[in-house]
Amino acid sequence: MKVDCPQCHKSIEWDSSNPYRPFCSKRCQLIDLGEWTSESHAIPLKDEQSEILLDPESVEEMLSQMPDDFFKE
Numbered sequence: 001m002k003v004d005c006p007q008c009h010k011s012i013e014w015d016s017s018n019p020y021r022p023f024c025s026k027r028c029q030l031i032d033l034g035e036w037t038s039e040s041h042a043i044p045l046k047d048e049q050s051e052i053l054l055d056p057e058s059v060e061e062m063l064s065q066m067p068d069d070f071f072k073e
Contacts, residue, residue: 007032 001014003021007028014021023029035041
């Protein structure tokens with residue numbers, strides 16, 4: 001199957017021989033990673049999610065409701 005590289009839009013073959021898929025190269029993969037780390041790319045929150053702020057008391061309350069073995073591996 002052919003797909004376009006999300007960075008440079010070059011058409012590439014989507015198969016296991018390309019370790020950088022969906023990108024065409026390591027270069028395009030790193031450019032995309034840099035855009036995410038610099039926050040040029042972001043996943044938008046829904047309006048109601050952006051309104052939710054957790055105060056320390058509510059976090060402690062949520063944690064106290066977890067089973068004792070919740071954090072154990």
